[in-house]
Amino acid sequence: xxLVLLGGPGAGKGTQAVVLREHFGIVHISTGEVLREARSAxxxxxxxxxxxxxxxxxxxxxxxxxxxxxxxxxxxxxRGFLFDGFPRTIPQAEGLEKMLDELGKSLDAVxxxxxPDDLVITRLLRRAEIEGRPxxxxxxxxxxxxxxxxxxxxxxxxxxxxxxxxxxDGTGTVDDVFVRVKAxxxx
Ligand code: ADP
Numbered sequence: 001x002x003l004v005l006l007g008g009p010g011a012g013k014g015t016q017a018v019v020l021r022e023h024f025g026i027v028h029i030s031t032g033e034v035l036r037e038a039r040s041a042x043x044x045x046x047x048x049x050x051x052x053x054x055x056x057x058x059x060x061x062x063x064x065x066x067x068x069x070x071x072x073x074x075x076x077x078x079r080g081f082l083f084d085g086f087p088r089t090i091p092q093a094e095g096l097e098k099m100l101d102e103l104g105k106s107l108d109a110v111x112x113x114x115x116p117d118d119l120v121i122t123r124l125l126r127r128a129e130i131e132g133r134p135x136x137x138x139x140x141x142x143x144x145x146x147x148x149x150x151x152x153x154x155x156x157x158x159x160x161x162x163x164x165x166x167x168x169d170g171t172g173t174v175d176d177v178f179v180r181v182k183a184x185x186x187x
Contacts, residue, residue: 001026001080001185002105004087004096006155007113008148009141010120010127011170012177016113017084019178026080029071031064031088053135056143058088058151065095072099088152093159110159111181113170117145 001024005013021028038046052059087093100106121141128136159165166184170177
């Protein structure tokens with residue numbers, strides 16, 4: 001199974017990704033997680049990412065595509081994979097399509113998890129208290145939402161045109177959402 005999970009901040013992509021990874025036994029790749037790890041390891045990538053992340057801005061597409069290229073080269077990707085938080089712009093989606101083409105692979109589905117903004121803000125402010133992620137403050141959250149609508153939401157049309165888009169209601173419990181995701185995947 002080769003999947004992309006789309007959704008705004010706080011849509012619950014990361015949570016569903018973990019459940020889907022276990023269910024299908026596939027590799028889960030979160031570009032946000034790769035960047036957070038690079039930050040805590042203090043690498044050059046991490047230092048560069050920090051400013052963008054704390055402002056709720058996207059990193060340049062070439063940096064993200066470089067990370068994804070390395071991940072796609074890993075042998076375990078043959079088990080299937082799930083991208084969470086990538087692609088986030090049209091150039092990233094085009095870059096992914098090209099890399100997959102070169103590998104003779106293609107996506108099975110793109111799942112868009114839909115959650116209303118007011119619920120997203122409540123969820124992210126709660127996560128800020130629990131996990132203390134530095135980009136979960138009100139100002140950054142609002143910026144991430146704006147960036148999502150401007151740059152990431154257009155990907156729904158991009159994937160709809162390719163017949164890959166499956167929209168899922170992201171409200172309710174983790175299991176409620178998982179049942180809906182499985183249903184759109186015909187499971
Ligand atoms: P969320 O979905 O809650 O915003 P992520 O963990 O996916 O969280 O991303 C956190 C931050 O990392 C983003 O706000 C952005 O700065 C950066 N980032 C992650 N993935 C990408 C990507 N595909 N393109 C550009 N920036 C990214």
